[in-house]
Amino acid sequence: MRVFWHREDLRATDNRGLMQAAQDAAEADEHLLPVFIFDSLTTDHDGNPRMQYLLDSLAELRQWYRNHGGDIYVTVGNAVDTFEQLLTTYDISGVYWNRLYNKEARARDEQVTETIKAAQIDVETVRDELFFEPGDITTNKGEPYSVYTYFWKKWRDRPKETRVAHPPAPVLAKEEGETIPSMEDIGFSPPQADIQPAGMDAATERLETFCDDGIFRYESDRDYPTREGVSRLSADLSAGTIGVRTVHDATVEAKERASEEETDSVEEYQSQLAWREFYTHVLYFNPDVETENYKSYENPINWRDNPEELAAWKQGKTGYPIVDAGMRQLLEEAYMHNRMRMIVASFLTKDLQIDWREGYAHFRKYLADHNIANNNGGWQWAASTGTDSQPYFRIFNPMTQGERYDPDAKYIKQYVPELEGVSPDIIHSWHECSLSERARCAPDYPAPIVDHSHRREATLDMFQSARGDD
Ligand SMILES: Cc1cc2nc3c(=O)[nH]c(=O)nc-3n(C[C@H](O)[C@H](O)[C@H](O)COP(=O)(O)OP(=O)(O)OC[C@H]3O[C@@H](n4cnc5c(N)ncnc54)[C@H](O)[C@@H]3O)c2cc1C
Structure with a gap:
């Protein structure tokens, strides 16, 4: 059995780690078990709205697996303990996940890796959230960029992967975990906000709607809140209900249909995807920016307490x-x-x-x-x-x-x-x-x-x- 650990990538299609796990399982004539763990990192970090978004997206993903003859193993608990439990319950030959870049996730993933490797089982981590790994786009001296414009030019000019398919149904294992917890079960309350629909289908629909129309006016409309000039894909990219390659492919197709002026708009949109990667690289190389200023001044800034x-x-x-x-x-x-x-x-x-x-x-x-x-x-x-x-x-x-x-x-x-x-x-x-x-x-x-x-x-x-x- 191969295990794929879903985290901020709640989708079946265009998920590089999931496909890698599925291909390896198929080659070895094994099955693939997708897993989601509500561990403290997942639950400590989010507010009610994002947790609701994750729960709704997870419910849709489970339905997708069930429609394709499989299921997702869902559990609440510590990630290391969960893997210890999985390793004793199943005959597992490899565990896969897509890499995350913040320091808390990296520390947890290291602990989980040690546990799995101690049982002589392979761990494979895959780049999925980004086109370019931290360290792939650097200054000529090999330093990470601290200025976006130069980063963007390299990001824009490099070839990019296109989206990957979803795992074929026969490879999916049918091993159910617990039912998906409610918000209250994991210490949250239903959000007061009226949140846009979550999940893979809603994300795809948003992308299609935007690439049919809004993307061609993005440059002129993106700053005006009533013009509906933006894609509203941020929650999808954050929960991973859509893959960045899928989004980028759609922009490339839009560019082929665009006039000269509209081409600039499409590029402006693509540059937002690059901002997302730029900030992820900044966070990776400067993990303390979560709480500390990136740029230091001579003296502390005397913020007011009011x-x-x-x-x-x-x-x-x-x-x-x-x-x-x-x-x-x-x-x-x-x-x-x-x-x-x-x-x-x-x-x-x-x-x-x-x-x-x-x-x-x-x-x-x-x-x-x-x-x-x-x-x-x-x-x-x-x-x-x-x-x-x-x-x-x-x-x-x-x-x-x-x-x-x-x-x-x-x-x-x-x-x-x-x-x-x-x-x-x-x-x-x-x-x-x-x-x-x-x-x-x-x-x-x-x-x-x-x-x-x-x-x-x-x-x-x-x-x-x-x-x-x-
Ligand atoms: C103070 C502040 C806080 C922010 N907090 C978040 C956050 O928690 N999560 C988040 O995804 N974005 C954040 N942003 C960036 C940006 O405001 C949102 O990504 C954007 O408004 C989301 O709407 P959209 O998907 O319609 O954007 P679009 O304009 O359609 O952009 C497409 C995608 O590009 C990315 N993107 C766009 N602008 C930026 C940017 N400035 N920096 C990095 N990536 C960008 C996002 O993934 C976005 O979904 C923040 C910006 C500011 C100024």
Whole structure:
């Protein structure tokens, strides 16, 4: 029997490790047993929305295996103990999994490897999540890139694999594990958010819809939250319900149909897939960025500790409409548009001067698409502590961001109903409105909790003292 351990790759098709295990099993005339383990790493790390996404995706994957004459062995427990148990129950000749790149997963995988190898059984780990392994794309001196643009050029120009098929039905073993636990069984609560449908079918549908249309306008529309100009595939890529090769193949096909102008849009989309790999490489080579600044300053940054302002930010009650709309979208959908993530992250770190780690933790808890590398990369970018981050002196103005990317305030009104009947002009100048004007237009919507221009100056001071400037 060969065992394939599913983790952040909840799919049957375009799963390189799974196919490797299936091929080896078929050649040896053995069966393949897929396994999923709810170990502490899986359950400690996620918030309710992402766990719900994983459970739903796992249920669909189990159904897929059953439809093909197999099943997936599901269990709750420690990974090492589970493998010890599996090794005594079955005659196993090889264990396979796709590699993960964060330090916690790597440490766990090493322990599991030792256990399996101690029983004289082979472990094979496979690259699946990325086209290029950390260390494959480096500077001419062999160093990992700390600047995305150079990384992107190499990533773009190198040949890429195409998607792989799913395992053939006859190779699948039919050995059931426990039933899939409920959210409560593993210490979670059903999420409040209305999350997009999870699983392989929903992911494929999203990809097809996007590559039929949105991808050709991606460059011009991606920053505008009401234009539906993005793919919404982040939770799928995070849970692994779609393979990155499948996504890339679809972009290559789209490019063949694209006009010259549309080709740039398709490339812009492909470059987002490269950002994902770039941040994964950054995390791999700098495992401590999960908690520490990537970029060091002369002195520590004196972030402010202000629980009331942090709470207002989390609830979407800062009195800055575009920020509040973004934060409420997160709570309502377990998703936030990328431009809004940039705006709210800038607001937390540069207007409220609150440590990016607070924002990272909140996103991790509420995003269905939480991914350590991307979440961390995004936060450190906004906080001016990351690789190619915003320079510390470039501070988003939340009013002009709102005006530019949501001119008719449609997005704002969708998530901040208190502003429903208010004109976009007033919404975008809410900080300048008098008390009586605010009370007349939207009595239930708060006044700005801070003054942007004042905080901008204070933030410049904060970074200048971190830099050691006098
Ligand atoms: C503060 C902050 C936190 C973020 N946290 C996460 C996170 O936890 N998980 C996550 O997947 N993305 C995160 N991002 C990146 C980005 O916002 C999301 O990937 C994107 O909004 C997801 O929507 P989409 O799938 O429609 O994106 P599209 O625009 O359709 O992009 C396609 C795919 O490319 C990748 N991608 C896009 N933008 C980025 C980026 N800036 N960095 C890395 N990969 C990218 C994602 O996998 C995404 O699904 C964060 C960004 C910021 C600024």
